Amino acid sequence: MFNSQIHTLNRSLINLRIEGCENKDNSDGLSLEKELVHTTINQYYFFLEHNPIQPIKKCAQESMNLSEQGNVMYISKNHNANQHQQIWNYYTRSVAAAPNDSQELALAYSNRSALLYHLREFDECIKDCDKGFKLNPPDPLKAELLLRKVECLIAMERNTAKNVCQNALNLCKGYTLSHEIERKCINKLQYFLDNNLQIPYKKKKTENHKTKPAITFERSQEAPCASSALAIKYSSKWGRHIVAARRIDPGEVLVLEPSYFTSVSMWGNYMFCSHCTKQTWASVPCKSCVFNVYCSDKCKSEAWKKYHQYECNVLAYLYNLNFYNYPFLSQCEPENSHMLVRSLAATIKLMLIAINEVGGIDNIRQELIDIEKNKDPRTKGFFNGVFDSQKCRSIYSLTTILDNVADETLGIFTVLVSIAIHLLATKSPFFGKKIKTTPKLIMNNPDVKFIGGLLLKTTLLLPNNNLKYFVHRESTILGQKFGSALYPICSLFNHSCDPNVISVPTKENERIVYSKFTIEEGEQLFLCYVGDNYTSCSKEERAETIWSAYKFQCECRACQENWSQSLPFVKDILRKSPELKISLGTKYKYIEKLKGTIVNQLQGNNFEYDPKMISNLQKLMKEHETYLTRRSMDYETFERFIYMMIVNAFGTWLNINDSC
Missing domain, CATH: 1.25.40.10 (Tetratricopeptide repeat domain)
Structure with missing residues (x-):
């Protein structure tokens, strides 16, 4: 039904990508994005006019x-x-x-x-x-x-x-x-x-509200949420990346970064505050839409003031969007359509938060112009020599997937953005008042055209830069995804299937990054984008996931040498290599005794966060690195102990009674 329209629009978008926008003003870095949206609406206005969406209302x-x-x-x-x-x-x-x-x-x-x-x-x-x-x-x-x-x-x-x-x-x-x-x-x-107010009831298990030690480290002057042990570098191969400015011990906290924005998934939408992401049993609903609930009237009011007054009515239409009525979108599987709309809603929220931060459309335009003026790729997005995680300038200096995204996917994104811009202009007061004109004429408004380009840029920015947000259940330390968040500094960590740093989201909407191994000065720091590390899945599965999501081929040692997914225990290594055990002499007995002492202490206090215990684990891990190996189940277990302590103290927990 839509083949001819898809072909025509696809051809137009491809031509724009190939030819660029040489004759257009690109001072804000959005010339291509603006033209992509403009072209889509020009060729697409018929479908916007003749497929009105019915909003989902309270009922x-x-x-x-x-x-x-x-x-x-x-x-x-x-x-x-x-x-x-x-x-x-x-x-x-x-x-x-x-x-x-x-x-x-x-x-x-x-x-x-x-x-x-x-x-x-x-x-x-x-x-x-x-x-x-x-x-x-x-x-x-x-x-x-x-x-x-x-x-x-x-x-x-x-x-x-x-x-x-x-x-x-x-x-x-x-x-x-x-x-x-x-x-x-x-x-x-x-x-x-x-009866003197007596009532029989089962007491709820009391939670441990013991004050947790604060996470402290010497702060970087360039990136205040990061340790001074880190430095931001740039190269043509790696782009912007993070390296060690000094020798880093295993288990050392290197980043404590607040999220710039967090989006709760549909799974967690009615369990967590839509604004601060705090778990909320007795939530307060939005007075207008059925999608957002809040932990308090304060969060509800804050969200409305900053962004929800503009997105609220738009969400009511977007979540009732029938993909079969539109070219490009009609090709999407039903389960993908829900995910795409959810992603678009998150993108709109991120853009509105950024605009609110700087005080309006003119100011966000100036921010983009200032970003483009800086020709140093290392310091792009810096302000007064600082890469600030809470500034949209840092966000919009991050790389997007525009150069790597498939033409069909770009078509889907551009069509969705066009629909969203039409709704923002006609169904919300975002542009001062609701604009009553045809979709085609809407793009004559320079602010609408600019926001269309900005929304597309934001859409293309999120896939490569957002990190999953996990909630933990009492029954397991394994996290369940309940949303995603954007952390500018964390976005600068490149990928390796054998990462040397681990990241943990916290209940305070922050991200903790700590070292897994000893990292030497000048060495690059890597997160793993596909699970914990190379043991999570086969090389082929990792390669497929990385290419599908990020469009690059991993060149880490684990991939180049096709490391086994199975990690050996130290005792098995020594059994196969008696000469190693002999060469260790009494050192092995010392390491084993230290391990036994630490494990007993950890189990005795239920893996409660304790800087002294982390220091002991660091000592044990360095002994293993020096005299044995870091690639063993033993070493992985020590790192997991640190993870458990951090998650127990700072992670997001969803504790629901498992019995009545």
Whole structure:
């Protein structure tokens, strides 16, 4: 159906890439991106005009349906952690879908508060009880919410429990209640008062809130979030990259970098704050869309002010986009279409955050002009000699995939950006007011054309530069992806299948990077883009993944020499090489004794973060490097111990009761 349109547009985009934009002003570095979007809209306006998208709106019936699905699971017995998570997800989606100030919203809060009481998240339960009560629901629901709040206060042994219980009883006596509800609520409240507020309940396992030692290191003057042990370099082969400015010990923290932007995945969309990414049991929904929830009114207000007021209505249309109505997009598989829309939404958010940071379209244009003026590839994006992770200048100095992306993929990206720009112009107040004109004429507005180019650049920037954000469960140290984030300094680390640094996302929306091996002065630092290292998958699988995602061939030693995925234990190495064991003499016994002492201490304190313990591990790892080998299961285990300590102390954890 769309073959001719695809061919025509594809030919136009290819010609633009080949011929460039020699006669166009490229002071902002966006001449090609702007022309790609302009050309797409010019050839594509018919489809934008004749395929109107219906926005996804808050809906009372949808909220009720989601609540009912949660109820079906909730009334079953013996839930596990996954079932608790699913019920929580249904109830939070019900909250997000419910119309503002509606009875459906009050019911959704009530349902979720019941689950939170069931999970013994009493503080969070009270929040939902209060929010539901403020919506003035029918008397029976008010009574249940008051009772549940009192039960929470008693369970937490709060001093206010008695007064709240008495007030709740007085209110309930004035409500119109059925005999069943009256017996359940009024009689129970009276019972609490008569029996000195005693209530049987299973105590929630208390969390360890022991103050964690702060991560400290001498800061780099050029990159304040990085250690002075690192230096930013440039070469034609490696581009910008990171090298050691001095000898670095294994286990040494080298970067503590806040993310410039974080996007929560659909999997985590209703479990984590859309703004700060904090886990939020009793989330607050956006008043306009069904997609964003927040940990607090403060985060909700901050997000609205910085970017969500512009993206909110656009998301309502984008998430209902029918790919089959458009050339290029019609070729995408359904599962890919959801991923592409999610990526586009993240791109829009990133761009809006950058524009808000500098104070408007004119200022972001000037930032790009300043970036282009700097002809030194090493210091591109620097300001006053500093590469600042919290400045959009650093973000937009990063490399994009424009030169390497396939023509078909570029076509998909450009079409999606064209749709997004049309929606930003016509469905949001981003350009001052909603623009009422045809898609073709929209591009006559210089700001719209500039933002179209900027959005395409941002779309092409994210794939190579974002890092996965992991959440950990109590049952496993292995992380589950719940989003992605952008860290400018971390983006400068090149790839190796045998990396010498490891990165860990934290619950504070930061990234910790630490050394895995001893790194000599002048040596380049590498992260692994495909799992932990070369043991994660075969050379062929790694090569396929790297080429598919990043369009380069890895030349690390692990690939060149096709290292085995299996790592030997030191005892097996010594068994095969008795002369090595003899040459070690008493050193091997010393190393084994040191290992036993450290392992016992770590297991004794449940791998609690301790700088002294990390120092001991560093000593053990250096002994292994010097006298044995760093490529063993033993050494990998020592590095994993450091990882576990860092994750336990600073990682994001999703702790949901695994039993009722």
